[in-house]
Amino acid sequence: MAETTHEILNSANEAAGRVLKEAMKAAAQGTFAVGGCIINNQTGEVLHALHNQVMRPLTSSGHIFTFDPTAHGERQLVYWYYANKDSLALPEPEHLTIVTNLDPCAMCTGTLLTAGFNVATVAIDALAGINYDQTFRFTSLPQCWVSHAQSHFGYYACSESDPALASYARPYTGGDQVAFNSSAVSAERLMACSAIFEASVGQVRANSSDSGRAPEQLIDPAELPAEDLIKVRFKAIDPQAFELRLTHPRQPDKALHDHLVEVMKSQPGARNAVALVDPFGNVILSLPDHFQESPVHTAFMNVTRAYAQVRFKLMDDPQTHQQAEQTLTHPKYGTFVFLYAPDPNDSTTVMTLGAYGSTLEGTIPQVFPANLQYFHPPQNGTMAELVDLMTRLPPFYTQMAQIAIAPVAAD
Numbered sequence: 001m002a003e004t005t006h007e008i009l010n011s012a013n014e015a016a017g018r019v020l021k022e023a024m025k026a027a028a029q030g031t032f033a034v035g036g037c038i039i040n041n042q043t044g045e046v047l048h049a050l051h052n053q054v055m056r057p058l059t060s061s062g063h064i065f066t067f068d069p070t071a072h073g074e075r076q077l078v079y080w081y082y083a084n085k086d087s088l089a090l091p092e093p094e095h096l097t098i099v100t101n102l103d104p105c106a107m108c109t110g111t112l113l114t115a116g117f118n119v120a121t122v123a124i125d126a127l128a129g130i131n132y133d134q135t136f137r138f139t140s141l142p143q144c145w146v147s148h149a150q151s152h153f154g155y156y157a158c159s160e161s162d163p164a165l166a167s168y169a170r171p172y173t174g175g176d177q178v179a180f181n182s183s184a185v186s187a188e189r190l191m192a193c194s195a196i197f198e199a200s201v202g203q204v205r206a207n208s209s210d211s212g213r214a215p216e217q218l219i220d221p222a223e224l225p226a227e228d229l230i231k232v233r234f235k236a237i238d239p240q241a242f243e244l245r246l247t248h249p250r251q252p253d254k255a256l257h258d259h260l261v262e263v264m265k266s267q268p269g270a271r272n273a274v275a276l277v278d279p280f281g282n283v284i285l286s287l288p289d290h291f292q293e294s295p296v297h298t299a300f301m302n303v304t305r306a307y308a309q310v311r312f313k314l315m316d317d318p319q320t321h322q323q324a325e326q327t328l329t330h331p332k333y334g335t336f337v338f339l340y341a342p343d344p345n346d347s348t349t350v351m352t353l354g355a356y357g358s359t360l361e362g363t364i365p366q367v368f369p370a371n372l373q374y375f376h377p378p379q380n381g382t383m384a385e386l387v388d389l390m391t392r393l394p395p396f397y398t399q400m401a402q403i404a405i406a407p408v409a410a411d
Helices: 012-029 073-084 106-115 143-152 163-168 187-209 229-235 254-265 299-316 321-327 347-360 383-391 395-400
Strands: 035-040 045-051 055-057 064-066 096-102 118-123 153-155 273-277 283-288 335-340 372-376
Touching (some): 012 035, 012 045, 012 055, 012 073, 012 187, 035 073, 055 187, 096 187, 106 143, 106 347, 118 187, 143 153, 229 299, 229 321, 254 283, 254 335, 273 299, 299 321, 299 335, 299 347, 347 395
Parallel strands (some): 096 118, 118 153, 335 372
Antiparallel strands (some): 035 045, 035 096
């Protein structure tokens, strides 16, 4: 059972120091230098603290490798909360604040909005942060979520008397339910929270984006025997892994459509199902929403997390490392296929699009059709609204990841 820390914070500056400590742990691990913690608004108690876990060193070689592209500090904290809410009798999210040293990305923002937490930020991320333009207008969000974000997100003030550091001074911007919103962070901690991330980001993105062989250098995993550990470990998550194969890897067919329908029906309350197809056309994973775990366990999150974590463990095992390297590659060379395109006015869609961008991490191969596809339009809203939402995401998603989505025929 997870335990709370019994650590008490009393100010924004103390909170900034706490998340900076987590960011330092992340930097030392070779991943994005971002950290966060959950604070009880009433008591100031730190319920849990985590740092980014996107990249981890492989035990055998020490090589920094993608562990989970969604394992940002804030996303992990939300998942931790739902995994421990009942056993620890945790307060409702509206009575808590997640503090982070860096402005949440689209994935983390969608996760936090869906869960209903208050959010406190120290430093701005001008590339992927949801407040990248520092206007606090949240133009990247569906309009129906803007006022909610404005009342639940906060950017700590920086109070600085030293004239040499006056450029860091800023007022508090945000909702009045955010913990420690009436106090300020020091210029030193504001600068440190930003600088430590900026120092880590380039190399981490390169390690993540380049962690996989090009399709022409791969061996088809379908040729492996049924008892091979690669197939066994994926089938432990999805019993139908590697059972379905597309004739054309980027052209999903009726068989995959019908399969996804059944996958969605297999989970009560699921609204969608997503498949990951490898460059050979093998359907490696196909999973539904798991809303019985939490409102943020969506199908795409389940698929991209599971693929990355199984691949990491296979790469980390000397018994399977070579074969995993030869058969399993970066998801940017595969195709994610949705049964239904994400709903443009749903906060989980911001999470999903952000998670897709984090999965790709860098510029994707220029392929046609896109490696993000759907059989049916959104169940609520329109494709025009979804495309519009994609074009309004922070610059990382529009300029680097270049998120696009393509329809495929169901017959």
